[in-house]
Amino acid sequence: MSVSSRFLLLALALAPVAFAARIGTIPPADALTAERVAVLPVAERTAWQAYLARSEAQRAADRAALAAERQGLVTWPTPPEGGHGEASMPLDKPAAWYGSEAALLVARNMLSYQTPAGGWGKNQPRDRAPRQRGQAYVADNSSKRARPGDFDLAQDAQWSYVGTIDNDATITEIRFLARVAAQFPGEAGGVYRQAAERGLRYLLAAQFPNGGWPQVWPLQGGYHDAITLNDNALVEVAELMGEAAHGEKDLDFLPAGLKAQTAAAEASAVQLLLATQIRVDGRPTLWAQQHDALTLAPASARNYEPPALSSGESARALAYLMSLPNPSPAVVEAVKGGVATLKALAARDRTWVKVDEAQGKRLVAQPGAGPLWARYYDARTLKPVFGDRDKSLHDDVNDLSLERRNGYAWWGTWPLKTLQAYESWALKHSF
Structure with missing residues (x-):
């Protein structure tokens, strides 16, 4: 066991337990404002002032483009159908x-729904009809549970998630279009290459000066303006930037200048990850x-997602940091510290299971079970914490309302694959 692992275990053992x-x-997240x-x-x-100006100008241009389409229309088309887009x-x-007709149907649909900024919305099947003139760029992603004061209440219900990296949106479209373009290396593939390139330029425009990415761009306000690792968004954008820089995953058609920009974007994202990793006692x-x-x-983020x-x-x-070739000493330190923390936080002899209809999911004792990890840990004490829809914070998942206990993944085995990969990685990076 490493020194940092022993330290964390000791800290957890000595920390006062309060139930x-x-x-x-x-608390609500702070929007990025002037x-x-x-x-x-x-x-x-x-x-940062230039970034805000760019965001505001692009948002105005996006809305103006839709308004221009709607001029002269007696009625506007209904918003596109929402649903499980990735499938x-x-x-x-x-x-x-x-190169099949089934793939081309999806690709043409993507072309029609690409926003003027170059991104895409989320939760929208791409194997349906293409966008009509005057139709909204994205499906309705407004929370049906949101009430006044809810963190997830859209400032404008008609303009929400118009360009996002949430739920793999934009990232998936770019990757898909690149695969289609690879089957049409001539003129026929030009529109798909251009759309994928526009998508990458959209992501470059959305990147913060410090290397992070917001969940929604142009900026939407609220927690959407925060640097978003949720659902692995930032990491997946950084990976895409690295693939674009090296012409991998059918992205070799990109111009040299854009490849250089994506390489710089990935390098900036790596530095941002190092800067945001929380340190406890150094x-x-x-x-x-x-x-x-x-x-x-x-x-x-949302009412029940604490800081x-x-x-x-x-x-x-x-896992992403471990995939980097020739990692710096700072990257190696980050990986080793993170892995030591995950190892120390592993819970054993407990399972997260649905007990019955009345009790729903609960964390219960089960000898030999585990390891399990809580979804969230307090950044100061490293104790598990859990949020409810009424914005209350708890230290026992079993205290949550039945709706939130059943409706969220509070415990899981997410780190297992990373911990397994670390064993071989550590042998190569002992400095």
């Missing part, structure tokens, strides 16, 4: 399939699902 139905209230940017040091302020955009088919531990764009502190460290997203970030 209560409610230990706090989850007022916040105005108080930054002068050396940082200019880049309609498979990335694991044989190469020849991407030791690198884990990441939060969201980090504030300016302060880099853990940030909240806490996340085991699943952290495991994925560590």
Whole structure:
């Protein structure tokens, strides 16, 4: 066992244990605003002001483009159908399939729904009818449970997630279009190559000056403005940037200048990951699902998602860092510290299971079970924490309302694959 692992185990053993139905209230995340940017040091302020201006100009251009389409229309088309979008955009088919009519149907649909900014919305099947003139760019992604004061309440229900990396949106479309374009190396594939390139330029425009990415761009406000590791969004964008830089995964058609830009974007994202990894007593531990764009502190998301460290997203970030060729000493330190933390936090002799209809899911004792990890850990104490829809924070998952206990993955085995991969990686990186 490493020194950092022993330290964390000791810290967890000595930390006071307190159990209560409610230990706090989850605060709202801070949006990225001109007022916040105005108080930054002068050396940082200019880049962030330019970023905000770019976002505002693009949002206005996107909305103006849709308004222009709607001029003269007696009625507007209904918004596109929502649903499980990824299933309609498979990335694991044989190469020849991407030249089929089924793949072309999806690709043409993608072309029609690409926003003027170059991104795509989420939760939208791509094997349906193409977008009509005047139709919204994205499906309705408004939360049906949101009430006044809810963190997930859209500022404009008619304009939400218009360009996002949430749920693999935009990332998946770019990858799919590149596969289709590879089957049409001549003029016929030009429109798909152009759309994929526009998608990459969209992601470059959306990247924060410090290397992170917001969940939605142009900026939407609220927690959507935070650096988003949730659902592995930032890591997957960084991976895509690396593949584009090296012309991998059918992205070899990109111009040299764009490849250089994506290489720089990935390098910046790696530095951002190192900067956002939370340190406890000087030791690198884990990441939060969201980090504030300016302060880099853990940030909240939805009502029940606290500003806490996340085991699943952290495991994925560590796997990404381990995939980097020739990792720097700082990357090696980050990986070793993160892995040591995950090992120390593993819970055993407990299982997360549905007891019955009345009790729903509960964490119960079961000798020999595990390891399990909580989804969230307090960034100071490294104790598990759990949020409810009323924004209450708890230290016992069994205290949550039945609806939230059943409706969220509070415990899981997400880090297992990363911990297994670490064993061979560590042998090669002992410095």
